[in-house]
Amino acid sequence: MNAENLAKANDLLHRFPKKSSALIPLLHLVEDEFGYIPEAEVQVVADLMGVTPAYVEGVLTFYTLFHRQPTGKYLIQVCRGLSCQLNGADELSRFLYEELGVQRNGTTPDGLFTVEEVECIALCKNAPAVQINLDFYPNVTKEQLRSFLDKAAKEVRSGA
Numbered sequence: 001m002n003a004e005n006l007a008k009a010n011d012l013l014h015r016f017p018k019k020s021s022a023l024i025p026l027l028h029l030v031e032d033e034f035g036y037i038p039e040a041e042v043q044v045v046a047d048l049m050g051v052t053p054a055y056v057e058g059v060l061t062f063y064t065l066f067h068r069q070p071t072g073k074y075l076i077q078v079c080r081g082l083s084c085q086l087n088g089a090d091e092l093s094r095f096l097y098e099e100l101g102v103q104r105n106g107t108t109p110d111g112l113f114t115v116e117e118v119e120c121i122a123l124c125k126n127a128p129a130v131q132i133n134l135d136f137y138p139n140v141t142k143e144q145l146r147s148f149l150d151k152a153a154k155e156v157r158s159g160a
């Protein structure tokens with residue numbers, strides 16, 4: 001954890017009556033800094049909280065929003081909840097897998113895109129829905145995804 005996040009972590013630990021209540025926010029700090037939760041950071045978080053690494057691992061394996069491996073610059077999460085399934089989510093996932101040449105939870109060799117299928121992201125009324133990094137997209141079509149992939153790849157190639 002860098003110095004800035006370490007300071008934030010110590011601040012967080014003082015906000016909760018029990019240190020263990022700060023676990024999820026601490027893991028978010030790590031995920032934001034590294035893009036995933038490296039093994040060494042599990043120990044750092046455990047030490048900060050005064051718990052065992054196994055305790056931290058137990059929480060990590062329960063919450064799918066944390067990643068144990070590096071993800072691509074763009075993390076594309078296709079909702080696989082019922083509303084989205086009924087409105088074409090499978091087709092969107094298949095499109096992304098074929099277009100990017102990856103499998104589920106896979107990352108392109110250039111490290112640009114990771115594709116995941118996730119549980120409901122609370123846009124059921126506008127299914128199918130996709131989340132890309134921190135942005136949510138309702139009523140997504142394959143054409144919109146193609147346009148996003150092209151734009152993102154172009155931006156990266158031009159160094160934007």
Ligand code: FES
Nearest residue numbers: 079081084123124
């Ligand atoms: S089922 Fe996809 S957003 Fe809820």
